[in-house]
Amino acid sequence: MLADCFGATPCNVAQRLVAGAPDLRLIAGASLPMLLRAVTYRGQPLDDMAQRALAGGVQGAMPLGGGAPQNQPRRAPNDQERHDHQQ
Secondary structure, eight states, X not given: OEESSTTSHHHHHHHHHHHTOTTOOXXXXXXXHHHHHHHHTTTSOHHHHHHHHHHHHHHTOOOOSSXXXXXXXXXXXXXXXXXXXXX
């Protein structure tokens, strides 16, 4: 189960459901990268899928604004290259 935010009512209710169920996992702080990982690896064993979903959430968050995007060098202001998207 994925919950949007720890401590909110949906998460609290889900915690009660997960407490006595060995075949359920709950991750709070859900994001789109986390959801995509969960769906992508839904055929994996539950613990593996939960770890991959959690990793997707962690790896999907990065600081932006003051510096260059991850793994991309800063470009000069007069650089005319238009292929600046990150895969």
